[in-house]
Amino acid sequence: MNKNFCRKNFFRRKAKKIRVLIAKPGLDGHDRGAKVVVRALRDAGMEVIYTGIRQTPEAIAGAAVQEGVDFVGLSCLSGAHNHLFARVVRLLRKKGAANIAVFAGGIIPAADIPGLKKAGIKEIFPPGASTRDITQWVLRTAQ
Amino acid sequence: MNSLIVRRILRGEVASAARLMRDLDDEIPSARAALRELYARAGRAHIIGITGPPGAGKSTLADRLVEAARKAGKAVGVVAVDPTSPFSGGAVLGDRIRMQRHATDEKVFIRSLAARGSVGGLSRSVFDTVTMLDAMGKDLIILETAGVGQDGVKVAGAAHTVLVVMSPGQGDDVQALKAGILEIGDIYVINKCDHKDSEQLARSLGLALEGAAPRDGWTTPILKTEALSGKGTAELLKVVYEHRRALDGAGAWERRSLNMARSAFMELLETGLRGFINEECEHGAECRKLFGALASRKTDPYSAAKTTLRKLLKKSPPAPLSKRGDNPSFRKGGRRGI
Ligand SMILES: Nc1nc2c(ncn2[C@@H]2O[C@H](COP(=O)(O)OP(=O)(O)O)[C@@H](O)[C@H]2O)c(=O)[nH]1
Ligand SMILES: [Mg+2]
Numbered sequence: 332m333n334k335n336f337c338r339k340n341f342f343r344r345k346a347k348k349i350r351v352l353i354a355k356p357g358l359d360g361h362d363r364g365a366k367v368v369v370r371a372l373r374d375a376g377m378e379v380i381y382t383g384i385r386q387t388p389e390a391i392a393g394a395a396v397q398e399g400v401d402f403v404g405l406s407c408l409s410g411a412h413n414h415l416f417a418r419v420v421r422l423l424r425k426k427g428a429a430n431i432a433v434f435a436g437g438i439i440p441a442a443d444i445p446g447l448k449k450a451g452i453k454e455i456f457p458p459g460a461s462t463r464d465i466t467q468w469v470l471r472t473a474q
Numbered sequence: 475m476n477s478l479i480v481r482r483i484l485r486g487e488v489a490s491a492a493r494l495m496r497d498l499d500d501e502i503p504s505a506r507a508a509l510r511e512l513y514a515r516a517g518r519a520h521i522i523g524i525t526g527p528p529g530a531g532k533s534t535l536a537d538r539l540v541e542a543a544r545k546a547g548k549a550v551g552v553v554a555v556d557p558t559s560p561f562s563g564g565a566v567l568g569d570r571i572r573m574q575r576h577a578t579d580e581k582v583f584i585r586s587l588a589a590r591g592s593v594g595g596l597s598r599s600v601f602d603t604v605t606m607l608d609a610m611g612k613d614l615i616i617l618e619t620a621g622v623g624q625d626g627v628k629v630a631g632a633a634h635t636v637l638v639v640m641s642p643g644q645g646d647d648v649q650a651l652k653a654g655i656l657e658i659g660d661i662y663v664i665n666k667c668d669h670k671d672s673e674q675l676a677r678s679l680g681l682a683l684e685g686a687a688p689r690d691g692w693t694t695p696i697l698k699t700e701a702l703s704g705k706g707t708a709e710l711l712k713v714v715y716e717h718r719r720a721l722d723g724a725g726a727w728e729r730r731s732l733n734m735a736r737s738a739f740m741e742l743l744e745t746g747l748r749g750f751i752n753e754e755c756e757h758g759a760e761c762r763k764l765f766g767a768l769a770s771r772k773t774d775p776y777s778a779a780k781t782t783l784r785k786l787l788k789k790s791p792p793a794p795l796s797k798r799g800d801n802p803s804f805r806k807g808g809r810r811g812i
Contacts, residue, residue, distance in 0.1 A: 374559075
C-alpha cells in the first residue's frame with residue numbers, strides 16, 4: 332500500500348474558512364445594506380457574524396476579537412464615520428488584534444477617504460459599490 | 475511548563491485564546507498541542523446546553539442567563555452554534571446579536587461557531603471551544619445549538635444541564651415533542667409566555683412529561699419565561715443551580731462529566747475513522763476493484779465491508795496520532811498495510 336496514504340492527515344479537511352464580522356456603529360438604524368452584504372459574503376462561503384445596529388466601537392472591537400475574525404466590515408450612514416471607524420481600528424490594535432483587516436461602506440464623502448485610509452481602514456466602498464466588489468475584495472485580501 | 479500561547483491564554487489574553495479557537499476550528503494540527511495543555515486544566519465549569527427549535531428564543535434566553543450569572547459575579551462563556559449552508563459552505567452566525575450588550579464585559583466570552591457539516595451541530599471544535607473556556611476559568615458555559623428532531627439530542631452529551639426551550643406559535647408542537655427531545659431535557663422552558671397560546675403549550679408538554687421517572691434525583695420541571703422582558707429568567711438560573719446540587723447529591727455530576735468526555739472522544743474517533751475510510755475508498759485501488767465486484771454482484775456489501783474493515787484496522791494509524799507517539803497501542807499495529 333502506498334506510504335503516502337499513511338502520511339495523510341485524516342483529521343484535516345481543508346477546513347480554513349474566512350470569518351467576517353459585520354457591524355453598524357453610530358446611531359442610524361438602517362441595516363438593510365449591511366444585511367445584503369452579510370448574505371453575499373455567506374453565499375461566497377464565508378462565516379459571517381452580524382452584531383446589529385447602533386454598536387459602539389468598544390462593543391464591535393470586543394466582539395471581533397472574541398470571534399477571531401479575519402475582517403471587520405463597518406457600515407455607517409450617520410456621518411460620524413471618521414471618528415467611529417478610526418476608533419474601531421485603534422481598539423483592535425490595543426487588544427492585540429491588529430491582524431484583523433477593517434473595511435467600510437456607507438455614505439462616505441470622497442474627501443474623507445484618504446484620512447480613513449491613513450487611520451488604518453484597508454478599503455472603503457462608496458455607495459455605488461456592488462456586493463460583488465466587496466466579496467471579491469475580501470477573497471483577494473484573505474489570500 | 476506551559477507553552478507561551480497557553481500562558482497567554484491562562485493570563486486572560488482574549489486575542490490569543492480567540493486565535494487558538496480559530497486554529498482548532500480550522501483543524502490546524504499544531505493547535506492541538508496547546509489544547510492538550512488546556513484540557514488538563516479544564517473540568518471545573520458547569521456546562522449548560524440550550525436546545526430547541528429555531529426562533530424559540532434560545533439566544534435571548536442565553537443573554538438573560540449571562541445577565542443573571544454576572545449579577546452573581548460569575549464568569550461566563552457562551553458557545554453558539556448555527557448551521558452551515560450546504561450550498562455555499564458559508565454561514566450567518568446571528569446568535570450574538572441578542573447578547574451583544576455583554577461584548578465589553580471582560581468576564582464574558584461569546585463565541586459563534588458554524589456547524590461545518592457536523593451532525594447535530596456538535597463538531598469537535600464545539601468541544602474544543604468549551605474546553606478552552608473552561609480552562610480559562612469560566613464558571614458557567616452556555617452552549618446553544620438549534621435542535622430540530624434528532625439533531626438537538628446530541629447536546630445532552632456535551633452539557634451537565636440541558637435546557638429544552640419551546641415557544642408557542644411554532645406550528646405543530648407535538649411534533650417537536652416526539653423527536654427524542656422529551657428524554658434529554660433536565661429543565662423545560664416555555665418561552666414567550668407573553669403569548670396567549672403559552673398556556674396550551676405548557677399543558678400539552680406537562681401531559682407528555684407526566685409519569686416520567688426522576689433521573690439523577692431530579693424531576694424535570696417546566697418553567698415559564700419571557701426572555702424579551704426578562705421575566706422568569708433569574709428563576710431559571712436558580713433552577714439550573716438546583717439541578718447542579720441535585721446531581722451532586724445523587725453522585726451524578728461525575729457520571730455526566732464522564733459521559734461528556736466520552737462524547738468528545740467518540741466524536742473525534744468517528745471523524746478520524748470516517749476520514750480514514752473515505753480516503754481509502756477514494757484513493758485505494760483495492761476499494762475500486764471492490765466497487766466493480768459489487769456492481770457485477772460478485773460479492774455483497776456485507777462481505778465486502780467486513781473484509782475491508784478488517785484490513786483497514788491492521789493499517790497504520792492516521793498521521794497525527796502516530797507521529798506524536800501519543801498513542802502507542804495504535805503504533806504497535808505498525809505499517810503492515812493491506
Ligand atoms: N414575544 C416574545 N418574543 C421573544 C421572546 N424571547 C425571544 N423573543 C423573540 O423571538 C425571536 C427569536 O429569538 P432568538 O433568541 O433569536 O431565538 P433562537 O433562534 O431560539 O435563538 C427574536 O425576535 C426575539 O426577540 C419572548 O419572551 N417574547
Ligand atoms: Mg439563536
